[in-house]
Amino acid sequence: MAELLTGCRFRVFAGGIEMGFQRVSGVRREIEMETYREGGVNDRLHVFPKGPGGEKTLTMEKGVAAGAAHPFHQVGLALVTPLIVQILDGAGQTAKTYTFLDPIVKSWQPGELHAAESRLLIDQFEISYSSFLEV
Incomplete structure (x- = not known):
């Protein structure tokens, strides 16, 4: 039986350099659909x-x-190499890899600055991509 993976152990590589991220989301595939009502038969x-x-x-x-x-x-930075996200198993070995093709930095937003609170400052990045491969 295959090992079920957790989403808390992963590595991100850009240009062969490992980059530490706290959270990665937005990995999805979808297809647009068109509905057509048949003429003369409304049901x-x-x-x-x-x-x-x-x-x-x-x-x-x-x-x-x-x-x-x-x-x-x-x-606006277009990465010349794919962006790679590796999901690690319980032993710290790569169990699944997502390879994002044609990545471009779409936006960057610094975390909120608040004088009355002392919390970790978090940067948020949006990366557009053309497609991805899953291994």
């Missing part, structure tokens, strides 16, 4: 696939570190 509805649908965007979050800016702060 018949047909549904046809139109093709890949919707914008493909990953949302990635990480804590802000002092010092140099993160490479993803460059909105």
Whole structure:
């Protein structure tokens, strides 16, 4: 029986460099559908696939570190290599890999600054991609 994976152990690589992220979301596949009502027979509805649908965007979050800016702060940056997310098993070995093709940094949003609260500052990045491979 295959081991069920948890979503808390993963690694992210961009350009062969490991980048630590706290959260990655937005991995999905979908297809747009078109509905067609058959003429003259109003009780018949047909549904046809139109093709890949919707914008493909990953949302990635990480804590802000002092010092140099993160490479993803460059909105519009097209990564020359795929973005790779590896899911790790209980032993810390790669159990599943998502490879995102043609990644582009779509947006960067720094965490909220609040003088009355002392909490970790989190950067949020949105990365658009053309498609992804799952292994």
